[in-house]
Amino acid sequence: MINPIIDILQLSHSYADGTKSIQGIKLQINPGESVAIIGPNGAGKTSLFLCIAGLVSFQASSFNISGINALEGNNKSLLPSRAALLFQDSDDQLFCPTVEEDIAFGPINQGLSKAVVKERVEIALEEVGLIEKRNKIPHQLSGGEKRRVALAGLLAMNPDILLLDEPSQFLDHRSRRSLINILNENTHTKLIATHDFEMALETCSRAILLDHGKVEADGPIKTILADESLLKKHGMEVPYSLKPHM
Amino acid sequence: MTSTFDYPDHRTSKLKSLDARWKVAGFLIAMLCMAFLKTPMIGVAGVIASLLLLMGTWPDSGWWLPRIFWIVAGILVFILPTPFLTPGETFFEYGILKASKEGLDTSVLIFSRGLAISILALALIGSSTIQDLVRGANGFGLPSKICSIFWLGFRHLDLLSHEFKRMRVALRARGYKINTGFSSYKTIAWLSANMLVRALDRSEHVGLAIKARGFHGVFTSLETPKTTWREVGFFFAMILIPFSLLVLDFWLGN
Numbered sequence: 218m219i220n221p222i223i224d225i226l227q228l229s230h231s232y233a234d235g236t237k238s239i240q241g242i243k244l245q246i247n248p249g250e251s252v253a254i255i256g257p258n259g260a261g262k263t264s265l266f267l268c269i270a271g272l273v274s275f276q277a278s279s280f281n282i283s284g285i286n287a288l289e290g291n292n293k294s295l296l297p298s299r300a301a302l303l304f305q306d307s308d309d310q311l312f313c314p315t316v317e318e319d320i321a322f323g324p325i326n327q328g329l330s331k332a333v334v335k336e337r338v339e340i341a342l343e344e345v346g347l348i349e350k351r352n353k354i355p356h357q358l359s360g361g362e363k364r365r366v367a368l369a370g371l372l373a374m375n376p377d378i379l380l381l382d383e384p385s386q387f388l389d390h391r392s393r394r395s396l397i398n399i400l401n402e403n404t405h406t407k408l409i410a411t412h413d414f415e416m417a418l419e420t421c422s423r424a425i426l427l428d429h430g431k432v433e434a435d436g437p438i439k440t441i442l443a444d445e446s447l448l449k450k451h452g453m454e455v456p457y458s459l460k461p462h463m
Numbered sequence: 464m465t466s467t468f469d470y471p472d473h474r475t476s477k478l479k480s481l482d483a484r485w486k487v488a489g490f491l492i493a494m495l496c497m498a499f500l501k502t503p504m505i506g507v508a509g510v511i512a513s514l515l516l517l518m519g520t521w522p523d524s525g526w527w528l529p530r531i532f533w534i535v536a537g538i539l540v541f542i543l544p545t546p547f548l549t550p551g552e553t554f555f556e557y558g559i560l561k562a563s564k565e566g567l568d569t570s571v572l573i574f575s576r577g578l579a580i581s582i583l584a585l586a587l588i589g590s591s592t593i594q595d596l597v598r599g600a601n602g603f604g605l606p607s608k609i610c611s612i613f614w615l616g617f618r619h620l621d622l623l624s625h626e627f628k629r630m631r632v633a634l635r636a637r638g639y640k641i642n643t644g645f646s647s648y649k650t651i652a653w654l655s656a657n658m659l660v661r662a663l664d665r666s667e668h669v670g671l672a673i674k675a676r677g678f679h680g681v682f683t684s685l686e687t688p689k690t691t692w693r694e695v696g697f698f699f700a701m702i703l704i705p706f707s708l709l710v711l712d713f714w715l716g717n
Contacts, residue, residue: 270675297675298677301675301676304672304675309668309671312615312672314594318594326677326678327677331687374677
């Protein structure tokens with residue numbers, strides 16, 4: 218039996234004003250799985266990611282990420298290097314003067330030697346196809362390139378899990394296609410929060426539907442996304458490719 | 464619109480390859496020397512020397528020339544009244560307005576000191592990335608926390624300036640024209656409040672993003688700083704002229 222890489226029980230999270238964003242979620246993800254996290258705005262997708270990446274306070278009865286029990290001692294601080302989070306807005310993530318420095322930021326903070334960091338940066342740049350942009354200033358890149366640099370920054374940290382928050386948001390067709398190809402070639406465990414169901418169908422095998430901070434459905438992506446009444450109940454629509462055509 | 468926070472292209476500076484620590488030290492000492500000048504004539508010499516340094520090390524004037532213009536305009540606002548407010552030997556009179564020679568000397572001195580220091584600061588900013596300069600200052604013992612605040616603050620200002628540009632375009636797209644009416648002031652107040660809220664929101668996101676990548680407040684870089692004869696030579700050349708000016712100033716002052 219495979220041990221799940223994410224094993225969470227009774228996860229809850231509230232905002233500072235007391236509003237509950239996540240209410241008693243149970244989540245089990247196996248290594249190598251690509252899972253789409255879908256749901257309307259405010260369903261708790263980003264909050265779930267922030268919890269898994271150990272960036273906010275939460276309550277849970279069990280919280281194991283990649284073999285780390287985050288509820289024990291100071292283990293929560295180890296989560297960011299195991300579960301790397303791609304933010305919705307790449308401008309939040311990119312702040313170094315060059316693409317290369319930005320990608321190196323995470324591995325340097327992990328305390329790796331400069332030789333190892335340079336090797337990781339090289340591999341990450343190659344993986345996202347941005348070798349020739351290494352000396353560019355990140356905020357002068359196009360939206361798609363920024364997203365790829367942000368993704369390279371995560372890959373260079375060599376995490377076990379990638380948490381991708383709306384990765385195809387604001388991307389044009391070419392950048393979106395390039396991102397889908399990168400995700401499909403990547404073997405990491407991936408959780409992808411998205412409203413782009415067509416991209417989810419191409420990159421994920423499983424979908425989890427969140428609404429009001431609760432898991433409302435969990436199953437094969439094609440089954441979930443073809444269920445018209447379920448999606449309608451939560452303010453969503455069946456993607457065009459799954460609609461029966463005349 | 465040119466933003467004050469647009470990054471200069473340090474790749475065109477002839478000082479780009481020098482170790483940032485020596486640059487920070489050399490420029491800071493030069494700026495300190497300029498701040499202590501007391502003779503207007505030497506102050507003007509300081510401005511000329513600083514300008515020659517800037518032009519010699521950073522030939523691409525596209526970034527620094529408009530900024531020098533704004534700095535000059537900014538300093539003039541403060542020093543123009545000085546000759547008229549300082550008592551002394553009158554050298555110009557127009558109606559009730561009397562300008563004194565002592566006041567003029569004070570104005571020239573303040574102007575030249577301020578301008579020389581600003582020009583040196585521009586040359587320093589243009590010689591490296593902000594991150595390298597902060598790292599250089601960190602290498603000289605400036606605490607990491609202050610360096611982090613400075614570095615992230617600069618990045619934040621840059622993001623805010625972009626945010627401001629977007630909001631300005633959005634206002635203009637809906638027909639807004641600035642005027643002195645109440646509704647215009649109200650719009651500016653709303654815009655300012657919105658900027659503050661967005662700034663808070665943005666800083667929270669950036670904070671989470673750097674935390675997510677394991678930042679723990681210590682500056683590290685892929686580049687290993689190296690001290691060679693070039694750095695030492697630059698440092699001594701950098702302090703030689705300001706020191707000479709300071710000695711000359713002291714000699715003339717006595």
